[in-house]
Amino acid sequence: MKFLQVGLVIFVGIALMAAGCVEATPGDGSSDTPFWVKETTAPAGTPTTTAILDSEYVSPATPYPATTTPAKVPASRQLPENTQDKPVYPEVLRETIDLKGEAHAWTINATYPPLIVDIVVTPETETRTIVYQSSYGDRDEEKSTVTRISPNSHLEVTIRDANGNIVAQDGFNGKYTVGRSKQLLVLRGGAYQVDLRGTAVVADISIKIGKIEGENAVSV
Structure with a gap:
């Protein structure tokens, strides 16, 4: 019995010494060139506003085909910046839409101008983490x-x-700027169609007209 115990102790000792003699194998070396780890974050698709659609002035429509060449659009005009001179117009449409490549369209009866279309865009984003070794000191990660x-x-x-x-x-990204708030303004009364199309964005759209029957625009 003692012989077995002594033999076991000797075996364990030899195994430990052998393990201590093993050296770590060097890797392939490190480089100062970074590599990329990409994470994509989709825009929040949950509506954050209460939807409005005044059926007397707004009705769904069939979108036009996507334009393939830049349109000749009249120069845009801005509403007065002074809030004391800037009237409050009735809102006939408000909706939050998670766009995934489809198009939406509405016919707007803007008998009393202006027609104002406001868009707030929340795009999909990409987060990239650069991991590299420092060129100085201990070359830490x-x-x-x-x-x-x-x-x-x-x-x-x-x-x-x-x-x-x-x-x-107007638009966002691509041939347009990446400003996230857009406003389109039409100063002539009439019937218009508003087309909205996009991919990987959430759009908050608000449409206002000059006035509705029996109501006038109210100045601030």
Whole structure:
């Protein structure tokens, strides 16, 4: 029995010494060139506003085909910046839409101008984490995180008159700027169609007209 115990102790000792003699195998070496780890964050798709659709002035419509060439759009005009001179117009449409490549359209009866279309865009974003080894000292691992708008995120809103002519157009990303608040303004009364299309964005759209029957625009 003692012989077995002594043999077991000797065996364990030899195993431990053998393990201590094993050296870690060097890797393939490290490089100062960073590699990228990408995470994509989709925009929140839950509506944050109460939907409004005044059926007397707004009705669903069939979107026009997407334009393939830049439209000749009249120069845009801005509402007065001074809030004392800026009237409050009745809102006939408000909706939050999670756009995934489809198009939406509405016919707007804007007998009393102006027609104002406001869009707030929340795009999909990409977060990239750069992991690299420092070129100084002990060459410790360094990390840096960069967030940018996804190249897939884009939006376009177009206003056409009763003859199908484009009277105002703007958008987000692509051939447009990446400003997240857009406003389109039409100063002539009439019937118009508003087309909204986009991908990988959430759009908060609000449409106002000059006044509705029996009500006037109220100044602030």
